[in-house]
Every structure is written in C-alpha cells, then in structure tokens.
Amino acid sequence: MTTGAKFAWGFVVLIAILHFDFWLWDSTSVVFGFLPTGLAYQAGISLAASVAWVLVIRFDWPDGVEEWAAQDEVAASEEGA
Amino acid sequence: MLALLTGPAVAEAATRTPLIVVGGYLLLLIGLGVVSGRLFRGTSSDYFVAGRSIGPFLLLMSVFGTTMTAFALVGSTGKAWELGSGVYGLMASSSGILHSLVFFTIGIKLWAIGKRHGFHTQIEFFRARFDSNAIGYLLFPILVLLVVPYLLIGILGAGAVMRGISVGMFPEAFAGTTHPVSGAAMFVGAIPPWLTGLVVCGVVLFYIFTGGLRSAAWANAFQTIVFMGTGLIAFFLISGKLGGLSEATRAVIENSPEHMARPRIGKLQFLSYMFVPLSVGMFPHLFQHWLTAKKAENFKLTAIAHPLFIAIVWVPCILIGIWAAGADITPPGNNPNALLPKVVDTLLHDPYLTGLLTAGILAAIMSSLDSQFVCLGTMFTHDIVFQLMGKKRFSDKQQVLLGRGFIVAVVALTYLLSLFPPPKIFDLAVWCFSGFASLFPIVFAAVYWRRVTKAGAIASILAMVVTWSWLFYRGLILPTLDKVELEGDYLVLGMMPVTIIFAVSAVVLVAVSLVTSPPPAAHVDRFMVTRTPR
Numbered sequence: 001m002t003t004g005a006k007f008a009w010g011f012v013v014l015i016a017i018l019h020f021d022f023w024l025w026d027s028t029s030v031v032f033g034f035l036p037t038g039l040a041y042q043a044g045i046s047l048a049a050s051v052a053w054v055l056v057i058r059f060d061w062p063d064g065v066e067e068w069a070a071q072d073e074v075a076a077s078e079e080g081a
Numbered sequence: 082m083l084a085l086l087t088g089p090a091v092a093e094a095a096t097r098t099p100l101i102v103v104g105g106y107l108l109l110l111i112g113l114g115v116v117s118g119r120l121f122r123g124t125s126s127d128y129f130v131a132g133r134s135i136g137p138f139l140l141l142m143s144v145f146g147t148t149m150t151a152f153a154l155v156g157s158t159g160k161a162w163e164l165g166s167g168v169y170g171l172m173a174s175s176s177g178i179l180h181s182l183v184f185f186t187i188g189i190k191l192w193a194i195g196k197r198h199g200f201h202t203q204i205e206f207f208r209a210r211f212d213s214n215a216i217g218y219l220l221f222p223i224l225v226l227l228v229v230p231y232l233l234i235g236i237l238g239a240g241a242v243m244r245g246i247s248v249g250m251f252p253e254a255f256a257g258t259t260h261p262v263s264g265a266a267m268f269v270g271a272i273p274p275w276l277t278g279l280v281v282c283g284v285v286l287f288y289i290f291t292g293g294l295r296s297a298a299w300a301n302a303f304q305t306i307v308f309m310g311t312g313l314i315a316f317f318l319i320s321g322k323l324g325g326l327s328e329a330t331r332a333v334i335e336n337s338p339e340h341m342a343r344p345r346i347g348k349l350q351f352l353s354y355m356f357v358p359l360s361v362g363m364f365p366h367l368f369q370h371w372l373t374a375k376k377a378e379n380f381k382l383t384a385i386a387h388p389l390f391i392a393i394v395w396v397p398c399i400l401i402g403i404w405a406a407g408a409d410i411t412p413p414g415n416n417p418n419a420l421l422p423k424v425v426d427t428l429l430h431d432p433y434l435t436g437l438l439t440a441g442i443l444a445a446i447m448s449s450l451d452s453q454f455v456c457l458g459t460m461f462t463h464d465i466v467f468q469l470m471g472k473k474r475f476s477d478k479q480q481v482l483l484g485r486g487f488i489v490a491v492v493a494l495t496y497l498l499s500l501f502p503p504p505k506i507f508d509l510a511v512w513c514f515s516g517f518a519s520l521f522p523i524v525f526a527a528v529y530w531r532r533v534t535k536a537g538a539i540a541s542i543l544a545m546v547v548t549w550s551w552l553f554y555r556g557l558i559l560p561t562l563d564k565v566e567l568e569g570d571y572l573v574l575g576m577m578p579v580t581i582i583f584a585v586s587a588v589v590l591v592a593v594s595l596v597t598s599p600p601p602a603a604h605v606d607r608f609m610v611t612r613t614p615r
Contacts, residue, residue, distance in 0.1 A: 016178055020352060021170065028334060028341040034326035036341045036403070042170040043396050046177040049388035053181050057381050062189060064613030065377045069193035 004059030012052045019045050095249035095270070102436025103243070103443065106307070107284050110300060110447070114288025117299040121292045125480035128293035129201045129459050135298055135373040137382040142302035144370050144383050145390050146448035148180065148361060149305075150231075151238050152510070153394050154312055154445055158424070159417025161402025167343030168402070171354050173395040177388030179358035184384045187362045188371045190528040190610045192380070195372040198607075202456075203368040204464040210527045210608050211535040212600065214468070219542055221464050224365050225457065227516045229495065230509040232453050235446045236499040237506060239281045240274025242442050245422055246435055247272040275500055281443065282496045285451045290485055294373060294459075297451040304444035309394055311441025315425060315434070316397030322428040323404055330400075333407030340403040353576035356583050360517035362524050366449075366456035418507075454495075458488030505561060511570060512553055515579035519545045522587040526594070531605045537594030544589040545582055552578045 001009075024038040031040045126132050135143070150156075160168045191206065200206050203224070208217040248257075252270035260267055288296045323329035333340050343351075361367055374380060398421075405424050412419040425431075425438050462484045467475070475483065523541055526533035556571035556578060571578050 012178075012182065016355075019170065019174060019178060019355075022348060025167075025348070026342045026344070028338045030330055030334070030341075034330040035400075036166040036330070038341075038343065039166040039169050039396065039399060042174040043392050045170075045174040046388045046392040049174070049177045049181060050385050052178075053185065053384040053388075056185060057384065061381075062377070062610070062612040065189060065193050065610055068610050068612075069196040069377070071197055 002059060005056075008052065008055035008059045011055055012049075015045060015048050015052055018048075095247075096432050097247075097250050098432035099246045099436035099439060100250060100272075102433060103246075103440050106440035106443070107280070110284055110303070111287055113300055113303055114284075114291055114296055117288065117296040118291030120295060123478070123481070125477050125484070126201075127295065128481045128484055129455075129463075130195075130369065131293070131295035131298055131373040133196060133373060134375050135295075135379065136375060137379040139298050139302055140370070140374050140379045141383045141386055141390075142305045143298040143373075143452070144184070144367065145387060146301035146305035146308075146445075147364075147367060147370055147452045148387075148449075149308075149391075149394065149445060150235065150449045151442050151445045154308060154398060154442055155238075155242075155418050155421050157395050157398040158402040158405075158421040159412070159419070161340075161399040162405050162412070162420050163402075163417045164345045165340040165343055165406075166399055166403050167346045167351070169395055169399045170343075171346055171351055172357075173391050173399075174388075175355050176358040177391045179355065180361050180391075181384040181387050183359065183362045184371075184380055184387065187524060187528060188383075189377050189380050191368060191524075192371045192374050192377060193610045194528070194608055195368075200372065201369070202460050202463045203363075203365045204460060206368075207523075207527065207538070208464075208468075211538050212604060213535045213539070216535065216539055216542070217464055217468065219539060221460065223516070223520075223542065223546065225460070227513045228365065228453055228457060229498070230506060231513050232450060232495045233499050233502055233506055234510055235450045236278045236281060236495065237274065237502055239443055239446050240277040240499075242422070242439055243277040244268055244271045244274055245419070246439050278496055278499050281447060281450070282492050285447055285454060286489065286492045289451050289455050289488060293481075293484070294369060294452070294455050297455050298370070298373060300451055301448045304448035307444040308441040308448070309390070311437055311444070312394055312397055315421070315438055315441075316401060318434065319401055319404065319424060319428055323408060329404040329407065331407075333403050335407070336409065337403075337406040340406045347572070347575050349575035350570065350572055350577060353580040356518050356579045357511075357514050357577060358518075359521040359583075360514045363517040363520040365460065366452040369456050369459060370452060454488055454492055457491040458484055461487040461491070505557060508557060512549070512557070512578075515577070515582055516545070516549055518579050519549065519582040519586045522583070522590050526590055528608070528610070530594075531602075531609065532594055532599050533590065534594045534597045534600060536597040537590050537592075540593040541586050541590035545586040548582045548585045552582065 019042075021038065021041055024041055027037045029037045031037055121127055122132060124132065157168065157172070160172070194200070194206060198209060200209070204217045204220055207220060208214060248268055248271040250270055251272070255270055255273055257269035257271060258267050259265065288300050292299075320326050320329050323332070339345070401424060402420065405420055410420070410424055410427055412423045422435075422438065425435060462480065466483060472480070520542065523538050527538070552571070552573065573581055
C-alpha cells in the first residue's frame with residue numbers, strides 16, 4: 001500500500017471515529033446563526049466523507065479491475081446469447 | 082406510516098389541485114417509461130442489467146434513489162421532531178460514510194465478478210462463490226421475505242399520503258371510514274389506499290415492464306431529482322414563513338431546547354446504529370444496480386457524491402422537524418410521519434405545493450419500488466426457474482418474456498398483499514434493515530476471505546435467522562401479544578438489535594469456516610478480484 005493510500009484510508013477511519021461526537025451531545029449552541037452545532041458538525045462529517053472518497057479513489061483505485069472483469073468465463077460467454 | 086394526515090371529515094368538496102399536480106407527475110413518469118422503453122434492445126442482458134451500459138451520472142442517481150425511501154423526506158422530519166437534531170448523526174452521516182465504503186469495497190468487486198461470470202442476481206453469485214445450490218435455496222426465501230415488507234410499506238405509505246391530501250375531494254364517490262373507537266366519519270371523499278396502490282403499482286409496472294432495469298434507472302434518476310428538489314423548496318418556503326432561518330431556530334432554543342441537543346438519543350444507540358447502513362451491501366436490488374455499470378470507474382461519482390446527496394436531502398428535513406417542535410406544530414395523532422404534510426398545510430396553505438410535496442414523497446417511494454419489483458422478478462426467473470429447468474432451454478426472447486411475466490406476478494401479488502397488510506407492518510422496516518445488515522459478513526467474506534467455506538456461510542445464515550427471529554419475537558411479537566407499548570428502535574442493552582445479530586452471524590461465519598475444509602484454491606481464484614500493483 002502506498003503512503004497516499006495509507007493516508008486516504010487513515011482519513012476514512014478518522015472520520016468514522018470523529019463521527020462519535022460525544023462532546024457535542026448536550027450542546028444547544030448554533031453556527032451561522034441558525035444551524036445547531038451538532039448538526040453542523042455532522043453535516044461537516046458528510047462533506048469530509050465525500051473528500052475522503054476523493055482521496056481513496058485518487059490514491060487507492062483498484063487498477064486492473066476492468067481487465068480482470070473482462071476475462072472470459074463460461075457464464076459470461078452466454079451473455080446476450 | 083402516514084396515517085392520520087388530516088382531520089376526520091369535511092363538509093364541502095375540497096380543491097383537487099394537489100391531485101392534478103400529482104397526476105401530472107405520474108403522466109411524466111409514464112412518458113419517461115415510453116422513451117426509455119424505446120431504448121430497450123430486446124436482449125435479456127438489457128432487460129435485467131441494462132446491458133451493463135449505465136454511465137456514472139445515471140448510476141449515482143439510480144443508486145441514491147433506490148437507497149433513499151420516503152423515510153428520507155417524511156421519516157427524517159418526523160424523527161427529528163421526536164428526537165431532535167441528533168437524528169442526522171444517528172442515521173444520515175453514518176450512512177454517508179458507510180454506504181460509500183460499501184460501494185467502494187464491495188460494489189466494485191461484485192460488479193467485476195458479475196461481469197466476468199455473467200451474473201444477474203446476488204444469489205447467482207453466492208451459488209457460484211460457495212459452489213452450492215443449497216445456499217441459493219436458503220437465501221432466496223430470506224431475501225424475498227426481507228424485501229416484501231419493504232415493498233408493502235412503500236405501497237401503504239403512498240396510499241396514506243394520497244388519502245391524507247384528498248380528503249373531501251370526492252365526497253360522492255368515496256364514503257371514507259369510521260373511527261374504530263368513536264365511530265366518527267373519517268377521510269370522507271378521500272382517495273382510498275387501494276386505489277392509490279393500484280395506480281402506483283400500475284405506473285411502476287408500466288415503465289419497468291417495457292424497459293426493465295434500464296427504465297428503472299432512468300425513472301430513478303428523474304425521481305431522485307424530484308424528491309431532492311421538493312425537499313429544498315419546502316425547506317426555503319417553510320423557513321420564510323417562520324421568519325427566516327435564524328428566527329425559526331431561535332424559537333427552538335426558546336421553546337424546545339432539547340431538540341437542539343440529543344438527550345433523547347442514547348450513546349450506545351448512536352454507536353450501534355453504525356451497523357444499520359451496512360445493509361446496502363446485501364440489498365439484492367442494489368446488487369443488480371451495481372451490475373448495470375458500464376465501467377468500474379463509474380462507481381467513482383457514486384462514492385464521492387452519495388454523502389453529499391444525503392446531506393442535501395437530510396439537513397433541510399431535520400431542520401424542518403426541529404423547527405416544527407419550536408413552533409409547537411404537532412402532527413395529527415402525534416404520528417411523526419404525518420408531520421411534514423402537517424407543517425406544509427399549517428404554514429403554506431398552497432395546493433400546488435401540497436401537490437408538489439406529495440409528488441416528491443411518491444417519487445421517493447416509487448424510486449425504491451421499481452428496482453425491488455425488477456429485482457424480485459429477476460430472482461424468480463434466474464434463481465428458481467433457470468436453476469430448476471436450465472437456462473439454456475430458453476431463448477433470449479423467452480428469458481425476457483419470463484422476466485416480464487414474473488415482474489407482473491410480483492407486482493400483482495404485492496398489491497394484493499397490500500390490501501390485507503399484516504399488523505405492525507410499519508414497525509418491520511428496522512427489522513428488514515437489521516436482517517440485511519446481519520448478512521453483510523457473508524458478502525464481505527465472499528470477496529475478501531479465501532478461507533471462508535460453504536459450511537461457514539450456511540451456518541452464518543442460519544445463525545442470523547435464529548438470532549433475528551428470537552429478537553424479533555422478544556422485541557415485536559411478545560409486546561404486541563401482551564399489548565405493551567412498543568419502544569421505537571427495540572433497543573437491547575441500549576444497542577440496536579442489529580449489533581447482536583451481526584456479531585453472532587460474523588462469529589459463526591469465522592468459527593465454522595475455520596473448522597471446515599477450505600475450498601479449492603483454483604475455485605476461489607475465480608472470485609478474487611486482483612488489481613495491478615502500483
């Protein structure tokens with residue numbers, strides 16, 4: 001696994017851990033004047049998740065999967081027959 | 082789910098404008114079905130897996146539309162009204178992380194294996210991977226039984242929504258019902274659920290009959306745009322009526338501050354909810370959508386955009402839910418699922434918007450129904466008929482004909498079942514998801530663990546069924562028989578029941594696999610997707 005891939009997957013794990021925001025459990029404060037802090041934080045987790053998949057795809061895309069899938073198998077040859 | 086949307090009876094005929102908007106939407110869907118049906122190439126591959134030709138945008142939209150049910154609009158709003166803003170962290174952001182994880186780690190591999198081996202159904206994969214017909218016959222009824230309640234909830238939900246918005250529209254045609262306790266007239270002049278179910282099933286059947294999964298993918302894309310747009314429109318109009326974003330939230334802080342925080346959500350419940358989104362790894366209808374991708378690369382957009390789409394749909398709905406609590410808006414019968422229509426009715430009084438919102442809810446329902454109908458039809462065709470009689474005895478045209486026949490039969494049977502729904506049907510949703518999620522260890526092992534065995538997989542499935550049945554009996558059946566008030570998520574030791582079922586399933590899978598003979602390496606090689614080293 002490359003350093004970039006380790007970083008990308010580490011980021012995914014970090015987001016999964018940060019998702020458990022116990023420190024915001026009782027918070028009633030708001031950000032941007034209307035968004036509950038806990039909700040804003042979790043929406044940020046969703047944005048971060050999106051970024052994490054950009055990183056995983058950039059650094060750990062399964063190269064060669066198309067070629068593997070294209071290899072002939074008996075069942076595949078019946079496709080569209 | 083969506084019963085008691087409105088008051089009991091009305092004295093004069095109500096405006097039919099919402100119905101006209103919904104009718105227009107359904108006509109658009111039929112038109113889309115005609116267009117997508119013209120693209121149908123007549124082959125079985127095209128009918129069952131869209132000729133494995135779907136591009137990145139259509140894959141994203143169809144997968145998202147299939148994954149999100151009406152719960153994304155209606156349930157999320159009601160749940161936030163019940164539990165507060167923490168519902169997003171509980172149900173949505175966890176899904177944003179885990180759905181994409183499953184798409185990337187499982188979906189791409191299953192796409193590759195499915196393409197290489199020419200699979201059309203999930204069961205074909207498991208049969209081949211474990212070299213066992215028995216596992217196919219074991220999984221088939223389990224998957225069907227887990228999907229059917231999901232279908233019924235959709236049809237019944239659509240019926241309840243339409244009944245709610247159409248009270249008083251046809252006083253001479255529909256007498257309505259009577260209240261079981263007071264005997265008062267209810268839903269006078271409203272469209273009865275049997276009629277809505279018939280229309281919804283008819284429209285969905287129309288477009289999937291003509292074009293199969295390709296039509297379902299097109300319709301899902303359109304419907305996803307509709308329900309995302311509807312949610313956003315409702316959000317901005319409602320916030321405006323509440324005096325703006327800041328004013329609406331200020332009312333929550335003043336009148337119901339607990340909705341800003343999470344006093345009604347347990348920490349263990351929050352943690353253990355992370356297992357639920359793993360269900361997407363075992364949804365048979367999602368498996369079939371994965372197979373439609375033209376290239377593995379088409380999964381990239383789905384993995385990246387899915388968490389964002391969840392945020393776009395869920396954040397506004399969660400805010401509407403807590404704003405309703407702050408504005409002291411209570412749904413009829415305290416039914417959380419009736420909250421969103423109630424908020425629209427209370428604050429907006431606009432028949433066009435009511436129609437649009439109803440169309441959005443129907444879009445969310447139908448974008449799941451269509452894929453599930455096609456999937457069940459495909460499963461009956463491939464996993465039962467072809468398995469028992471041999472696929473080669475059917476020509477390609479006969480295979481399509483058979484698939485269409487089974488889809489008609491599945492739609493008809495589901496519709497008939499919806500006329501006689503089992504009690505507590507809407508409580509079954511969390512149990513269906515728990516069942517699918519608890520089968521996840523098997524699909525994960527099947528694509529990553531060479532040592533997993535047929536005996537391990539079968540034992541794991543049986544362990545899942547036994548544990549699920551025990552918790553289901555304890556959580557739903559027993560309290561119902563004892564007439565005890567049911568608790569929302571049927572927590573066990575503060576955790577979601579899926580945690581226990583998942584753990585049992587995973588432990589049995591590993592333990593039994595390790596004590597039984599490993600499968601031949603040459604056989605396993607056929608299912609281990611290899612990648613080019615970087």
